[in-house]
Amino acid sequence: MNILIDYWPLFRDGFITTVELFLLAGVASLVFGVILAMLRVSPVPVFRAAGTLYVTVVRNTPLTLVFLFFVFAYPYLKILGLSYFAAAVVALTVYTSAFICEVVRSGINTVPLGQAEAARALGLTFGQSLSEVILPQALRSVVPPLVSTLIALLKNTTIAAGFSVAEAGRIRSILSDNGENQLVGLGWVSLGFVILVMVLTLAQRTLEKRWSVAR
Numbered sequence: 001m002n003i004l005i006d007y008w009p010l011f012r013d014g015f016i017t018t019v020e021l022f023l024l025a026g027v028a029s030l031v032f033g034v035i036l037a038m039l040r041v042s043p044v045p046v047f048r049a050a051g052t053l054y055v056t057v058v059r060n061t062p063l064t065l066v067f068l069f070f071v072f073a074y075p076y077l078k079i080l081g082l083s084y085f086a087a088a089v090v091a092l093t094v095y096t097s098a099f100i101c102e103v104v105r106s107g108i109n110t111v112p113l114g115q116a117e118a119a120r121a122l123g124l125t126f127g128q129s130l131s132e133v134i135l136p137q138a139l140r141s142v143v144p145p146l147v148s149t150l151i152a153l154l155k156n157t158t159i160a161a162g163f164s165v166a167e168a169g170r171i172r173s174i175l176s177d178n179g180e181n182q183l184v185g186l187g188w189v190s191l192g193f194v195i196l197v198m199v200l201t202l203a204q205r206t207l208e209k210r211w212s213v214a215r
Contacts, residue, residue, distance in 0.1 A: 018154075029153065032093060036100075037102075063091070070087040071091075084164040099152070151200055
């Protein structure tokens with residue numbers, strides 16, 4: 001307990017930054033991932049190819065390399081300056097959205113084809129039938145894998161510690177510099193992540209009860 005009490009501001013600020021990273025990247029990944037999924041199922045071949053290329057490349061690229069690009073290579077493009085925190089959010093979003101895309105696409109594939117045909121019979125366009133008929137059903141059916149992807153995102157935020165972002169993953173190195181017991185510090189950090197994961201799991205179960213899909 002002594003380490004937790006003595007370094008409470010360090011733990012508090014670290015986990016606050018972690019939660020901020022997770023929330024910003026999580027929301028952005030959900031939005032971008034759904035857009036990518038719409039491209040993957042689009043009737044336009046160019047859109048399908050673009051979505052497939054993005055997902056294939058990003059899913060097979062280590063997250064550390066994505067961080068390296070946005071932290072060190074991207075500034076040379078001189079398009080828009082990014083702080084280390086903003087670069088971490090963008091890197092996490094770019095990476096996670098590819099996985100969310102596949103989760104949402106799998107949910108779209110579970111919706112009976114008759115739903116899309118009925119929507120077209122009513123005169124709805126592809127975009128309207130997808131957003132108003134298919135996606136609501138698809139998202140309800142993929143809550144568990146979607147939350148699992150978000151949990152992976154939460155744990156991936158620790159990589160930002162290696163790129164000058166003072167989040168929970170950086171606590172160990174600071175304790176090491178001060179000569180403290182790193183094992184105890186890592187124990188408290190692990191407990192913090194366990195609590196955050198439990199919150200996400202509880203949210204998943206709540207959504208599953210509300211959005212249960214009759215099979």
